[in-house]
Amino acid sequence: MDVRQSPGCLQLVHKHTIQCGEDMEEKKKTVIEVRDAKKVYRMGQEKIKAVDGVSFTVEEGEFCCLLGTSGSGKSTLLNLMAGIEKLTKGEIIIKGKSIGKMSENKLAKFRQDNLGFVFQSYNLIGSMTALENVEFPLVFKRVPAKKRRKLAVEMLKNVGLKGRMQHKPKEMSGGQQQRVGIARAFVARPAIVFADEPTGNLDSKTTIEVMDMLKAMARQNNQTIVMVTHDRKLTEYADKIINILDGKIESIEIQANSKEGKFPEYEEPEAAEKKSEKSSKSVKDKKKNKDKDSKSDKKDAAITAPGDRQADTDQPQSAGGFDLAYETEKLEAAAQKLIDEEKAAKLAEQSPPEDMAEEIKDGFTELTKENKSGL
Ligand SMILES: Nc1ncnc2c1ncn2[C@@H]1O[C@H](COP(=O)(O)OP(=O)(O)OP(=O)(O)O)[C@@H](O)[C@H]1O
Numbered sequence: 001m002d003v004r005q006s007p008g009c010l011q012l013v014h015k016h017t018i019q020c021g022e023d024m025e026e027k028k029k030t031v032i033e034v035r036d037a038k039k040v041y042r043m044g045q046e047k048i049k050a051v052d053g054v055s056f057t058v059e060e061g062e063f064c065c066l067l068g069t070s071g072s073g074k075s076t077l078l079n080l081m082a083g084i085e086k087l088t089k090g091e092i093i094i095k096g097k098s099i100g101k102m103s104e105n106k107l108a109k110f111r112q113d114n115l116g117f118v119f120q121s122y123n124l125i126g127s128m129t130a131l132e133n134v135e136f137p138l139v140f141k142r143v144p145a146k147k148r149r150k151l152a153v154e155m156l157k158n159v160g161l162k163g164r165m166q167h168k169p170k171e172m173s174g175g176q177q178q179r180v181g182i183a184r185a186f187v188a189r190p191a192i193v194f195a196d197e198p199t200g201n202l203d204s205k206t207t208i209e210v211m212d213m214l215k216a217m218a219r220q221n222n223q224t225i226v227m228v229t230h231d232r233k234l235t236e237y238a239d240k241i242i243n244i245l246d247g248k249i250e251s252i253e254i255q256a257n258s259k260e261g262k263f264p265e266y267e268e269p270e271a272a273e274k275k276s277e278k279s280s281k282s283v284k285d286k287k288k289n290k291d292k293d294s295k296s297d298k299k300d301a302a303i304t305a306p307g308d309r310q311a312d313t314d315q316p317q318s319a320g321g322f323d324l325a326y327e328t329e330k331l332e333a334a335a336q337k338l339i340d341e342e343k344a345a346k347l348a349e350q351s352p353p354e355d356m357a358e359e360i361k362d363g364f365t366e367l368t369k370e371n372k373s374g375l
């Protein structure tokens with residue numbers, strides 16, 4: 001394997017050696033180890049080597065990019081690392097555990113406890129508000145309702161969406177939806193977040209905002225990111241770039257001075273409240289005038305409320321043999337069941353049974369199938 005190092009890194013290694021010496025060199029903890037991973041798809045007689053014997057490590061707190069052209073095997077590799085796809089050969093060790101050896105249930109629990117996902121097409125649940133979408137992973141982790149709400153509110157504030165908590169996906173821009181997606185991926189504080197082309201549907205300005213946020217969010221709690229991209233420009237945020245070609249690693253680059261991110265600015269609560277008071281006052285004034293007018297012309301008063309704007313037609317589409325809308329519905333029902341059960345348990349003053357989470361397949365894993373279906 002050809003291991004290249006950017007000038008920035010050489011500089012750092014040099015500096016480090018002088019200051020600390022070889023023995024004292026600070027060693028980062030490895031969180032992901034990929035050992036000779038292979039994935040072969042069979043299409044009739046044809047064998048497609050999507051991932052062809054790759055080995056590398058990802059360290060704690062690292063921002064790692066899998067870079068390559070279309071069809072090079074990036075998504076397959078990411079899905080293998082996230083335990084969504086099964087390896088044909090090799091081993092993947094996450095936080096010291098070989099994920100290939102885990103049972104389905106153990107793997108689902110492991111993903112809930114340790115992994116987060118950000119998708120290219122956001123995959124938010126159309127019938128839920130931004131706040132409910134962010135709370136969603138916490139429902140499966142059985143975080144009590146009050147705490148869930150508090151954590152989700154904090155996350156949405158972090159991503160600059162204080163004013164959009166009650167909006168449904170259809171009532172937000174693509175960039176805002178992806179911010180919700182990021183808030184959802186990070187809300188349960190996973191050690192690792194996997195992101196497959198998270199800015200693939202966004203314009204260049206929004207891409208920078210989303211990348212900044214992803215990096216800042218991960219850095220804040222020393223979380224590890226593995227992000228797939230075909231866009232060389234985005235790798236400026238990466239500490240490690242794994243160049244993939246035809247299912248193999250072409251080279252690995254280490255960047256010591258990767259671009260850091262920043263959180264979006266959002267209005268301070270007081271300012272926002274004052275503003276909203278002011279605007280609600282002006283809305284009231286306008287309404288007063290409008291009411292006067294509406295008596296003479298009712299048609300003019302027919303203003304559509306945000307919640308009524310559109311039906312929830314944005315359920316994820318089905319892809320290949322996998323019906324994402326159906327899976328989403330199943331998840332929603334499972335989440336509702338957990339919430340209902342939580343309420344019932346509260347009434348009965350007893351804690352809900354522990355095994356409920358096993359009744360459903362890991363939701364976010366199901367949703368990630370969309371990625372490999374190539375939507
Ligand atoms: N389920 C599958 N069955 C058969 N072949 C597959 C399957 N999934 C992926 N492939 C093949 O494996 C190869 C790698 O696909 P993959 O989706 O990993 O590429 P990628 O680098 O993510 O591409 P893109 O940038 O277009 O998303 C491709 O040749 C693809 O056709």
Ligand SMILES: [Mg+2]
Nearest residue numbers: 074075076228
């Ligand atoms: Mg892909």
